[in-house]
Amino acid sequence: MGAEKKWLLTLFSATLLSLLLLLFSSISAFTSPKPFPSIVQHGAHCPPAFAYYIYGGRGDRARIFRLLLAVYHPRNRYLLHLTAEESEDERRRLASAVKAVPAVRAFGNVDVVGKPDRITYMGSSNLATTLRAAAILLKVDSGWDWFITLSAVDYPLVTQDDLSHVFSSVRRDLNFIDHTSELGWKELHRIQPIIVDPSIYLARRSQIFHATEKRKTPDAFKIFTGSPWFVLSRSFLEFCILGWDNLPRTLLMYFTNVILSEEGYFHSVICNSPEFKNTTVNSDLRYMIWDTPPKMEPHFLNTSVYDQMVQSGAAFGRQFQKDDPVLDMVDVKILKRGRNLAAPGAWCSGWKSWWMDPCSQWGDANILKPGPQAKKFEESITNLLDDWSSQSNQCK
Ligand SMILES: *[C@@H]1O[C@H](CO)[C@@H](O)[C@H](O)[C@H]1NC(C)=O
Ligand SMILES: *[C@@H]1O[C@H](CO)[C@@H](O)[C@H](O)[C@H]1NC(C)=O
Numbered sequence: 001m002g003a004e005k006k007w008l009l010t011l012f013s014a015t016l017l018s019l020l021l022l023l024f025s026s027i028s029a030f031t032s033p034k035p036f037p038s039i040v041q042h043g044a045h046c047p048p049a050f051a052y053y054i055y056g057g058r059g060d061r062a063r064i065f066r067l068l069l070a071v072y073h074p075r076n077r078y079l080l081h082l083t084a085e086e087s088e089d090e091r092r093r094l095a096s097a098v099k100a101v102p103a104v105r106a107f108g109n110v111d112v113v114g115k116p117d118r119i120t121y122m123g124s125s126n127l128a129t130t131l132r133a134a135a136i137l138l139k140v141d142s143g144w145d146w147f148i149t150l151s152a153v154d155y156p157l158v159t160q161d162d163l164s165h166v167f168s169s170v171r172r173d174l175n176f177i178d179h180t181s182e183l184g185w186k187e188l189h190r191i192q193p194i195i196v197d198p199s200i201y202l203a204r205r206s207q208i209f210h211a212t213e214k215r216k217t218p219d220a221f222k223i224f225t226g227s228p229w230f231v232l233s234r235s236f237l238e239f240c241i242l243g244w245d246n247l248p249r250t251l252l253m254y255f256t257n258v259i260l261s262e263e264g265y266f267h268s269v270i271c272n273s274p275e276f277k278n279t280t281v282n283s284d285l286r287y288m289i290w291d292t293p294p295k296m297e298p299h300f301l302n303t304s305v306y307d308q309m310v311q312s313g314a315a316f317g318r319q320f321q322k323d324d325p326v327l328d329m330v331d332v333k334i335l336k337r338g339r340n341l342a343a344p345g346a347w348c349s350g351w352k353s354w355w356m357d358p359c360s361q362w363g364d365a366n367i368l369k370p371g372p373q374a375k376k377f378e379e380s381i382t383n384l385l386d387d388w389s390s391q392s393n394q395c396k
Contacts, residue, residue: 042143047164051144053133055081056152061090063152072342073160074107074365077141081113102360123197123208124261134237147232153319161345162374178284179226179267194257224271227284228262271395282393287314313380
């Protein structure tokens, strides 16, 4: 072989090698997630962001994960709490499922509570865990605007792009909290009885117990009650958690011994505080169907109420049975979400096909693309804001 031929062969193999390398790198650019997330921007000139606290108990791991995927967006923050009724193993499985989602790994915006609390149904331990969640979320993320509580039986009826788009035109100090001071039968059966929640001081689970005596209805402040589900502003939660004013703390001590304190605490704090009572919009933004008179929990929603549920313009529905077919309908028709994948939004830039997750690659996370369900939701928010500005339905 002549020197020239040898040289040609080397050139040829070098070219082939670089072509192959180029081919491989372009393939991997298509299939592997971008190593660096796009910069998430927060602030008054950016779309609002939400802090979600999602909790559940025994047997709820898969539902919590599904709900997380349904409400996921890189701009938001999430705290998941699988309570102490569930095993350590299930909590670990939840944490590893969360970590396996490419966007969650890159944006690092989901945490799982590692030291769970015990929650007693109807007791104040429930309120304590909500306050703890709000405190954690305030501490770990300075970018969010509203705090939303969800439990494993809830599901969204709008996309996160819809939610953030519609909330872009809402004053960021407003609080969506269903409330009334008309106590009715609750005065005698909810406010005057004194209860103790043993989860606060006993290591083993037990039920709340009732004191034999009742106490007077307070007159140092006015009691408000309402739905335990809300969308609260960051500024109001700072007021509750940081506690420079004594009102949130005084009411917390009072509500420790009230049945279902979650249905009265935030409502009473906000309506008794002069700087926040004008910020209440009287709605919980949930779709629920109740019996008349209402039982403890609303009906389970199923496919037979799908149309009326999406026509309601609510942001979330409650409550659903595990893996009910109506959840698949919401996934297909509203969220456009594939099985075990995050609900796509304008931030997802991957190819949409049966073999690929469109949200395993992303572009600008600060851009929103509201879908058809945003219109209904916007109508209901507009109506609520009209109601709010008339002040006729506020802390009364
Ligand atoms: C709240 O609204 C009332 C009635 O319009 C008004 O008098 C009061 O000054 C407002 N409070 C704040 C803090 O804006
Ligand atoms: C939906 O739930 C209602 C009661 O809540 C029940 O009567 C109805 O049969 C259910 N429909 C389906 C399709 O499961």
